[in-house]
Amino acid sequence: MIRVDSIAKSFGKVQAVRDVSFTAEDGRITGLLGPNGAGKSTTLRVLYTVLKPNSGSASIDGIDVTADSLGARARLGALPHSSGLYPQLTARENIAYYGALHGLAGEDLARRVQSMIDLLEIGDFADRRTKGFSQGQRTKVALARAMVHEPRNVVLDEPTNGLDVMATRSLRELIRRLRDAGKCVLFSSHVMQEVAALCDEIVIISDGRVALSGTPAEIRSRTGKENLEDAFVSAIGSAEGLE
Amino acid sequence: MSRLLTVCAKEVKDNFRDRRTLLSALVFGPLFGPVLFLGVMTLSLDQAISDSGKPLALAIAGAERAPNLVDFLTQNNVDPEELTLGRDAAMAAVKAGEHDQILYIPELYGEQFRGGIPARVELIIDESNSRAQGDIRRARGLVSAWGRQIGMLRLQVRGIDPAITRAVQLQEIDVSTPTGRSAILLGMMSYFLIFSMLMGGMYLAIDTTAGERERGSLEPLLTLPVERSTLIGGKILATCFYMSMSLAAALIAFSVSLQFLPLEKVGMSANFGLDVVASAFLILVPFTLLGASLMTVVASFTKSYKEAQSYMTVVLLLPTLPIMIAALLTVRPTLQWMAVPSLSQHLLVTDLIKDEALSPLFVATSVGSTLAAGIALTWLAMRLYRREGILG
Numbered sequence: 106m107i108r109v110d111s112i113a114k115s116f117g118k119v120q121a122v123r124d125v126s127f128t129a130e131d132g133r134i135t136g137l138l139g140p141n142g143a144g145k146s147t148t149l150r151v152l153y154t155v156l157k158p159n160s161g162s163a164s165i166d167g168i169d170v171t172a173d174s175l176g177a178r179a180r181l182g183a184l185p186h187s188s189g190l191y192p193q194l195t196a197r198e199n200i201a202y203y204g205a206l207h208g209l210a211g212e213d214l215a216r217r218v219q220s221m222i223d224l225l226e227i228g229d230f231a232d233r234r235t236k237g238f239s240q241g242q243r244t245k246v247a248l249a250r251a252m253v254h255e256p257r258n259v260v261l262d263e264p265t266n267g268l269d270v271m272a273t274r275s276l277r278e279l280i281r282r283l284r285d286a287g288k289c290v291l292f293s294s295h296v297m298q299e300v301a302a303l304c305d306e307i308v309i310i311s312d313g314r315v316a317l318s319g320t321p322a323e324i325r326s327r328t329g330k331e332n333l334e335d336a337f338v339s340a341i342g343s344a345e346g347l348e
Numbered sequence: 349m350s351r352l353l354t355v356c357a358k359e360v361k362d363n364f365r366d367r368r369t370l371l372s373a374l375v376f377g378p379l380f381g382p383v384l385f386l387g388v389m390t391l392s393l394d395q396a397i398s399d400s401g402k403p404l405a406l407a408i409a410g411a412e413r414a415p416n417l418v419d420f421l422t423q424n425n426v427d428p429e430e431l432t433l434g435r436d437a438a439m440a441a442v443k444a445g446e447h448d449q450i451l452y453i454p455e456l457y458g459e460q461f462r463g464g465i466p467a468r469v470e471l472i473i474d475e476s477n478s479r480a481q482g483d484i485r486r487a488r489g490l491v492s493a494w495g496r497q498i499g500m501l502r503l504q505v506r507g508i509d510p511a512i513t514r515a516v517q518l519q520e521i522d523v524s525t526p527t528g529r530s531a532i533l534l535g536m537m538s539y540f541l542i543f544s545m546l547m548g549g550m551y552l553a554i555d556t557t558a559g560e561r562e563r564g565s566l567e568p569l570l571t572l573p574v575e576r577s578t579l580i581g582g583k584i585l586a587t588c589f590y591m592s593m594s595l596a597a598a599l600i601a602f603s604v605s606l607q608f609l610p611l612e613k614v615g616m617s618a619n620f621g622l623d624v625v626a627s628a629f630l631i632l633v634p635f636t637l638l639g640a641s642l643m644t645v646v647a648s649f650t651k652s653y654k655e656a657q658s659y660m661t662v663v664l665l666l667p668t669l670p671i672m673i674a675a676l677l678t679v680r681p682t683l684q685w686m687a688v689p690s691l692s693q694h695l696l697v698t699d700l701i702k703d704e705a706l707s708p709l710f711v712a713t714s715v716g717s718t719l720a721a722g723i724a725l726t727w728l729a730m731r732l733y734r735r736e737g738i739l740g
Contacts, residue, residue, distance in 0.1 A: 153571040156736055175573045183571035187564030193365040194358075205354045206572045234365075251568065 106131050106289055107152060107258055112161030113313075114147050121147040122158075123313035129291045129306065131257065134284045136304035137293040138337065144313040145293040146186055149262050152291075153183035165258055179207070182256035184264055188247035192236035196227060196246045199235060200253050207254035221249035225279065241272030248279070259283055261292035265299060277303055301333045311341045351574050355582025359556055360589055369551040373590045377547030378598035381540025382605040389609050403427040404486050409438045410453035414461075414469070417453075420494045426487075435470070442472045448480035449473045449487060464502070537701070538694040539671050541598050541632055546639050546664050548594025549587040553643035556583035558656035567739055577730040580644065584726055587640035595632055599625045619703040627706075631696045634715045637722030638689055639667065641729050648732045670694070686713035689721050 107129040114122040122144040129135035137145045150156040152163055154174040163170045165177040190199050200221055204214045222231045225245045230238070235246060244264060252259060261280075265273045280303060283290050294300050300307055301321065308318040317324060317340040321333055328336040363369040404426045411418050411430040418428055431450065433441065438450045452470040460467040469491060473484050500510035560566045569579065606620050646663050650656040670691035679685055681695040692714035699706055732738065 155567060155570050155739060175575070178571055179573035181571070183568065185564075185567040185571065188568050189560075189564030189566075191358075191362050191565060192563075193362045198361075202354070202358050203568075203572060205358075206351055206569075206574050208351075208573075210350075247568065251571075 106167075107135075107163070107165055107260070107291055109148065109152070109163045110161050112148065112151055112158040112163055114144075114151060114156060114158050120313055122151075124161075125310060125313070125315055126161075127308045127315060127318055129258075129289050131289045132284060132287045133305040134280060134290045134292070134303055135306040135308065136300040137291065137308050137310055138297065138300045139293075139295065139310035139316075140341065141295055143310045145295075145310055146262055148310070149183075149260055149291075149293055150185070152260055153181055153185070154178055155185075179254070180256055180258055182251040182254070182259045184244075184248055184251045184259075184261045186262040186266075188244070188251075190235040190238070190243055190246055190250075193234060195234050196231045196238075196242075196249075197222065199246055200250045203250045204253040209254065217253050217255070218249075221253050224282075225249045226275075240267045241269060244268060244272070244276065248276075256288075258289045259291070261290070263293055263295070265294070265296070273299075297334055297337055309337060309340050316340045316342075351578050352582045352585065355574075355579055356585040356589070359552065359583055359586035363552050363555060363586070363590065366551070366555070369555065369590070372551055373548035373594050374597050377544035377594045378601050380547070381537070381544055381598060382601040385536065385540065385602070386605045386608065404483055404490075405429060406449070406451055406483075406487055407431050407441075407447045408451045408453065409433040409435075410455070410457070413453045413455065413457045417469070417491070417494055420497075421490055424490055424493075426490065438472050442474055445474075445477075448477060449484050451487060451491070537602060538632075538697040539668055541595065541602075541628070541697065542635065542639075542667055542671070542690055542693065543664065544598040545591045545595045545632065545636060546643070546667065548597075549591035549636070549640050549643060550660050550664070552583075552587045552590050553640060554647050554653060554656040554660065556586065557644055557647040558650045559653050561739065562652050570739075576733040580730050580733045581726070584637070584640045584644055584729065587644065588636040591636040591639055592633055595636070596629060599628055619701055624700055627700055628697050631700070631711065631714065632693050634718040634722070635667075635689060635693055638718055638725060641722055641725035642666075644729045645725055645732065648729060648738065681710060683710065683713060686710045687717045689714075689718040692717065 109125055109127050111124050111126045112122055113120070113124060125144065125148050127135070127137075137148065139145050147156065151158050152165070152170060154170050154177060157171055165180045168177045168180065170177040190196075191202070194202065197218060200218045201214060204217055209217055222228050225248060227242070227245050227249065230242060235243065238246070244267075248261075248264070264280075265276055268276065277299075280290055280292070284305070292303075304321070306318070306320060307324060309316045309324075317327065319327065324336050324340070325331065325333060328339045330336040330339055406421065406426050407429045408418060408421075409431045411428060418430075421428055431438070433450070433452075435452055435454070438452050441447050442450055450472045452472055454468055454470065457467050457469065471484070471487060471491065474480070499513075503510045503513070560569070570576065603620050603622070603625050643660060643663055646659050647656040650659055667690040670688055671694045673679075674685075674691050674694065679691070679695070681699060685695060686692040692710075696706060696711060696714055
């Protein structure tokens with residue numbers, strides 16, 4: 106479970122996140138939706154402890170991300186917006202490196218790496234160097250790498266960016282499977298249809314604040330709009346920056 | 349600790365597959381010094397050896413006015429080339445580079461010689477022509493020798509012992525050993541060794557910092573439950589490993605290439621056997637931590653691979669600065685200099701090649717001060733990685 110409690114973060118004069126709070130439950134897919142620059146990535150970066158919030162707090166399974174950042178990171182699988190691979194290593198070696206840094210070793214490590222390769226169906230190119238992989242292949246390897254330690258919580262920053270239709274479909278399928286396995290899945294997107302199709306809970310962020318949150322049905326009823334797209338526009342005030 | 353080794357092993361393997369890193373660590377860096385050295389030394393040694401043995405080609409204008417001098421020169425391994433040039437034409441010919449030097453015998457020569465007044469002969473040279481200096485020295489020496497010989501004969505004819513004209517006899521006694529003499533030339537070597545060490549680690553230092561950021565692989569790495577200081581420590585350790593490989597390769601390349609140099613023929617010998625290679629390695633290897641952490645710190649400030657590369661060229665020169673200054677000031681090894689990294693390695697390695705006993709105190713000071721500087725810079729690199737701004 107991921108909790109975010111009124112965090113704020115600024116870079117110099119730019120106030121990227123003003124006041125964001127939400128809870129992402131286990132066994133549910135929570136989507137952060139907002140236009141570009143709304144503060145989605147900054148919020149997620151605070152969660153995977155690359156940034157420290159100026160105020161407010163966040164926790165992963167009850168572990169505070171600033172007080173015990175190592176403990177919080179151990180329970181989290183993160184796919185940051187830029188998730189570069191090591192081009193000279195094979196897909197399997199890329200995944201195994203992260204596994205080893207999570208403290209896995211020997212047969213245990215090899216078994217987990219293989220199970221990730223099976224889960225993401227990347228066996229065909231697992232032993233090739235990742236130089237020259239397609240965006241879809243790279244995203245799958247990065248995801249396998251992020252989840253090699255079988256975390257209960259998975260945070261994905263715009264994971265479908267740059268993926269073609271087939272790759273997007275299989276990624277969505279994978280996210281549903283993670284949810285069905287009882288994991289807490291939190292992902293960000295600026296694509297309304299994607300969030301609408303996938304999420305159990307939606308957190309709409311605009312200008313560094315939570316504009317509206319709830320299940321798709323709740324959002325429809327609270328805005329009084331039948332169509333989710335109209336509901337988003339009414340919550341944010343405009344459709345600018347959304348797709 | 350095991351995470352640190354995991355990071356180090358990954359960086360070593362990753363970069364081992366990168367042809368550019370490998371070439372610069374094992375080929376370009378280590379071979380640059382020995383090849384340049386071998387080339388320059390072979391040329392200059394060849395010249396030194398052959399110059400004294402082969403006949404000196406000497407252009408003489410007005411040779412018919414001094415047949416005895418020309419005979420003397422011919423007997424002393426000179427190959428005279430008789431010219432019919434006036435004084436001005438001879439000077440112009442040397443200026444234009446047609447001749448390295450011309451011995452000009454003026455018209456008054458015969459008259460002065462017979463009259464017992466110092467007979468003027470002129471050696472027309474170009475002092476800026478460094479290639480001709482050896483030949484000029486030989487010509488000058490031979491003409492003076494002939495002058496002295498004639499002078500003594502004249503005294504003897506008058507019944508005076510020529511020794512009376514020599515009030516003082518100055519004799520220089522050169523105590524330098526053959527290895528000592530070669531050390532002047534071999535002093536360049538420590539410069540090349542440090543250079544090749546830095547070359548060997550350069551791409552790794554860039555790749556593990558600016559390169560990692562540019563590829564976008566830094567951010568996911570920082571989401572792992574590993575302290576950032578462990579990550580950067582592993583990266584610096586991997587860079588040290590490559591620098592050590594380069595150092596070993598450069599030492600072996602030097603050891604092999606020196607066997608092809610005819611150093612003995614000019615009265616030098618190179619003390620560069622396996623034991624010296626091993627000792628030099630141990631003296632120089634503490635420098636890897638300093639070099640690796642210095643390059644990592646510099647690369648951490650840069651935004652891209654290219655930017656890091658341009659800063660690195662400056663870093664490559666930085667540790668060689670003390671060596672250059674020391675060479676200009678002819679610094680002798682003293683305890684205080686042992687506290688200066690790179691300079692202390694230079695002085696110790698030079699002593700080692702000269703086959704002089706190394707003071708354990710000097711070695712300990714050099715190792716200690718170099719490691720201390722390396723640890724301080726490593727700490728700084730770790731501090732830099734704790735900043736949020738490291739993601740760029």
